[in-house]
Amino acid sequence: xxxxxxxxxxxxxxxxxxxxxxxxxxxxxxxxxxxxxxxxxxxxxxxxxxxxxxxxxxxxxxxxxxxxxxxxxxxxxxxxxxxxxxxxxxxxxxxxxxxxxxxxxxxx
Amino acid sequence: xxxxxxxxxxxxxxxxxxxxxxxxxxxxxxxxxxxxxxxxxxxxxxxxxxxxxxxxxxxxxxxxxxxxxxxxxxxxxxxxxxxxxxxxxxxxxxxxxxxxxxxxxxxxxxxxxxxxxx
Numbered sequence: 021x022x023x024x025x026x027x028x029x030x031x032x033x034x035x036x037x038x039x040x041x042x043x044x045x046x047x048x049x050x051x052x053x054x055x056x057x058x059x060x061x062x063x064x065x066x067x068x069x070x071x072x073x074x075x076x077x078x079x080x081x082x083x084x085x086x087x088x089x090x091x092x093x094x095x096x097x098x099x100x101x102x103x104x105x106x107x108x109x110x111x112x113x114x115x116x117x118x119x120x121x122x123x124x125x126x127x128x
Numbered sequence: 129x130x131x132x133x134x135x136x137x138x139x140x141x142x143x144x145x146x147x148x149x150x151x152x153x154x155x156x157x158x159x160x161x162x163x164x165x166x167x168x169x170x171x172x173x174x175x176x177x178x179x180x181x182x183x184x185x186x187x188x189x190x191x192x193x194x195x196x197x198x199x200x201x202x203x204x205x206x207x208x209x210x211x212x213x214x215x216x217x218x219x220x221x222x223x224x225x226x227x228x229x230x231x232x233x234x235x236x237x238x239x240x241x242x243x244x245x246x
Contacts, residue, residue: 052230111232
């Protein structure tokens with residue numbers, strides 16, 4: 021099974037600053053990597069797919085990069101509504117689905 | 129557009145049975161897979177398994193095999209997740225998701241909170 025490892029577990033950032041989240045796969049997954057945002061009491065929402073493509077309606081301050089085993093989600097200038105938990109997920113395998121353990125982005 | 133609407137929160141006792149639902153609407157419910165994702169309190173996301181409502185082909189992740197049963201009724205475009213005998217450790221939010229091979233989870237149900245407590 022492919023293991024997804026996210027770092028850091030918690031990221032403290034001030035509004036307006038940049039946030040950089042990392043995700044590593046235990047083996048190459050090409051670009052079959054998605055990022056989700058989850059706010060308290062809500063279902064996760066797809067942010068990025070194919071490692072770098074923004075989903076419909078996602079602001080341009082969210083960007084993804086990477087391929088193979090190393091991936092990054094960058095939020096260029098954090099807004100108040102961006103404080104949440106972010107998960108990466110691979111869909112290279114079928115069935116897909118292994119998620120990282122999540123990174124909580126909190127207000128500094 | 130796809131919509132997945134799940135049944136409401138449940139409070140059950142250990143040993144009781146339960147069946148929760150996920151009703152799909154929109155484009156071709158029977159043309160894609162439905163997955164069930166567990167989120168235990170304060171924890172991350174785990175895909176439990178998937179089902180293809182068109183023919184009820186079902187795949188369970190090993191840790192969930194034998195613990196739950198997935199089913200679907202294509203005539204009502206509804207998928208189900210069932211427990212025969214609940215345990216306290218089944219307390220979690222369960223999400224249904226739309227699945228297409230080689231694609232991320234782009235549509236999620238709103239989640240069903242299952243609480244198992246004596």
